[in-house]
Amino acid sequence: MRVIKRYRIHAGTFAWILHRLSGLGLIFYLLLHIWVISHLSGGEESFDGIMHFFGGPLFKLMEIGLVGVIFFHMFNGLRITLIDMGVMVEKQKTLFVIAIAVWLSCWGASAVVMISRMMSATG
Amino acid sequence: MRYNETTRSGGALWWFFHRLSGLYLAIVLFVHVLVLHVLMKDELAYGTIAERVATPLWKTINISFLVVALMHGLYGLWLVLGDYIHRQWMRILIWCAIAVIGLVFTIYGALTMISFQYGG
Amino acid sequence: MAMITFRINRYNPDDERRGHYAQEYQLDVQKGTTLLDALNEIKWKQDGTLTFRRSCRSGICGSCAMTINGVNNLACETQVLGLGGSTITVEPMRGYPVIKDLVVSLDPLVRGILAVKPYMITHSPPPSDQERLQSPEEREKIDGLYECILCGSCTSSCPSFWADKEYIGPHAFLKAYRFVADSRDEGSAEHMEALDDRHGLWRCHTIFNCVEACPKDLNPTKAISELKKELVRRKLG
């Protein structure tokens, strides 16, 4: 017997998919990060070499993205943890809006700081 | 349908750990991101990083962060895969693979941290 | 009065090859007409082969749960004109095997329920000639839990169920917690036994689709979070 495979995407589904993707992104980033940091033991040259490689504007932009991903996973993770603690289970929609708002404002603020630093560095 | 021991996951403690580690990561990571990615004045260079990494306090924080983040993240990966993969042997295989990755990276990362010395 | 098009996802088990297909019906709809009224009208006047479950037509039996414009709801509680729009899509609930047209198999629902030992467990004998006492405050704890009509909307809407056919499901978690939260029940451990399982609670990722889908405005997610905490508490001793 077959099953139907369509369903409306509610906010919760959306947050869950993003949380998944961001979580998966982060674990792969973390593995990469560990490898990068391991260059520290290789001494100054090796580390600065790789840092230089990651220092271009493209990677700077990606870094802003990374901060966004971290912040999303973090604030959504906190939202889930609050729900699990029984906080605002009945007002989940409000909590969802708060989480998204906090995420966007933290990300926005960080992005402003980072972009302006980028500007001053290049300019 | 029987829900019996062979499928028992022992998920309770892992679930709890996921929340706790999440909280811990939220604090450490928030600071980490602010300090290193946002408020950082200079280029990320060997000097600036290495100086910090070498202090014992930062060493402990970094190592605990490493372990907790790996466990949190890899268990998260297991959760995701576990949602979609139901064949028992595949599950065992994946569980082992994730455990190995975890072990390798923990050791690898920890060695970097512990062995590192700077300016002294 | 408005002419509404009903786009109904159909499936005839005697014609496997054709599979699922959409068929459209037109109907003049008045204020006050529920979707169930409309479906009945279509069945009785236009096409007797159109098949769906229904009984109470007053939102208490749970028979007529289906996916309406992409969300699960009870047809008998849905005002057609309240949906807005001139086309309404009606599909069988997602995730359950389709038996015919809008009728789905209830086996996954029943399986989930059976897994949680869905009955009050007591060891001490009840007082003779008297009820067990339960204060109004204790009784209040099972409000929002015992009202479940077993319509299956919640579990059908849950992505975890889509991925795992043996997922016990939010409807069953709600049922389990209905007993765990009952001051008279003495078998919490037994109700929760099956929940600490790979098809159990830990497959719930707090997605809240179940809450959005529940036509009785119940909150399975709340029950789930209470159960998770309870299980952890027991594990930690």
Place this chain on the structure above:
Amino acid sequence: MTNFDPETIHDVEGVPIHSVHRHDVVIVGAGLAGMRAAYEASSEFDVAVLSKVFPTRSHSGAAQGGIAASLANEEEDHWEWHMFDTVKGGDYLGDQDIIETLVKEAPIVVREFEHMGCPFSRTPEGRIAQRKFGGHTKDFGKGGPVLRACYAVDRTGHALLHTLYEQCIKNEVRFYPEFYALSLIVRDGVCRGLVAWDIINGGVHVFHAKTVMFGTGGYGKAFKITSNALANTGDGLSLVLRAGLPLEDMEFVQFHPTGLYKQGILVSEAVRGEGGYLLNKDGERFMERYAPEKMELAPRDLVARSIQTEINEGRGCGENGDYVHADLRHLGEEKIMKLLPQIHELAWKFLHVDCIREPIPIQPTAHYSMGGIPVDIDCQVLADGKEKPVKGFYAAGECSCVSVHGGNRLGTNSLLEASLFGRRAGKSIVRYLRESREFPELPADAAKDALAEVERILGASGTETVGAIREELQEKMMLECGIFRDAETLEKLAGELRELEKRFDKIGIDDRSEKFNYDLLEAIELGHMLDFSELIVAGALRREESRGAHSRTDHPDRDDKKWLKHTLAWKRDGRIEFDYKPVTITRFQPKERKY
């Protein structure tokens, strides 16, 4: 546990061997009556329950208000008072010996439900909470309304039904959900099982049983405006008729005063019990005219007739003047949301009326069938309607007539009846089975009629449609055999029903598949409704008096001399035959019924 032994399974013509089942007890109906019996009997025997809808979807779940028992949790109450109210409410047609059993055992049954885990509402002391309900009074009608209806907010039926389902699961009752009973196998006064249709997969199944019990519920669907579910088509009644057995007091159909306008969906009596007013188009509390003392809390038949009179005499509300208002506004938001949340929800979802701010448009709705399968106090079905039981055949609940409700059922007495007599049926089945170890022989042609019926309808390709005939039946029954009746219209209606039956022979259906074919089932159900509707009309025509819910405008008074008796009716070779039996009177002599 099971009796499965291939050697002993009989061949039944036309039915594959794997579709022949054996159980000690086969119960049709998973409402309160059916499942309460199943719970009782399953402690010792192998019980199967068939239901045409999934068990928890039985119509018992729709009951809102409460279940009566003189627990005296809230204030003084006695079974004698409850008995008096029931006798009087039934306009003295109820059998008093049986009513005495009903009211005496009521507290036991309700407490058992509590012990099973039913989530009753509670008093501050932690006891089962009780509320007022129409017709239930203190001190043999001399005091005011009494708090007697035990309730779970306004979902009492739902709470009870789910509790029973849970307990049946615990007792490992074997459910056959979505199986439709097609015919009974009664030979030589012994019931040997029944034939059923597997709705999901299609196919005729035979259930070979030592005992069969019916808890198939009511038949409100024979009327246009009804509070009943679409599944309440009274199949059980006509199955019994077709097996050559009689039905009792079929002319007594209760109309509930407060149905949602047009939909018929019930606005619980709690709406009156908690203090709602009934207003006509002039905003007048018209019950002052009909029951100055009890006002809105008078019994249903009286209130329903009062509303209908207001409407008939041009004091109804709205454009067509065909409804009145139930007004809750003076109760205030807090009380409404706390005590009557489901009513608020119903009015909002089905009429878009917010009862905190607006009155609810209501009209009388066909609600309950007092008549049914004649049974004795142990729920054994009576072959002659009087004392000769059919061996191994039981019935309880709304489909039966033990006669506790007489001519008119009091609110909250039927949940009580269904569960109490379900329990008694279970107990007497257990007693019976302890004696008889053998399965009665299963005739080889047991499924003949059922197979023929299904085959005929699946192949039906006439021009008449089930929908049209049913609509006509429902409309006619409502108008011509409804709250007010008279000889002329009833005679006309009898003729019209015969016409409808002829048309029914010429139906055609669209869906010819075997799997989940509601087209087929609706046709079978229509056949049942036509069958017993004839009996209702014929019984109503004969009973030349007004009693309880049966109200003849051409015979407005109760006539105890001629009509203090139960109607029994058979259908033999298409002809209706009548017999009567006396009413048992013990404590309370018939008196005029005034409120």
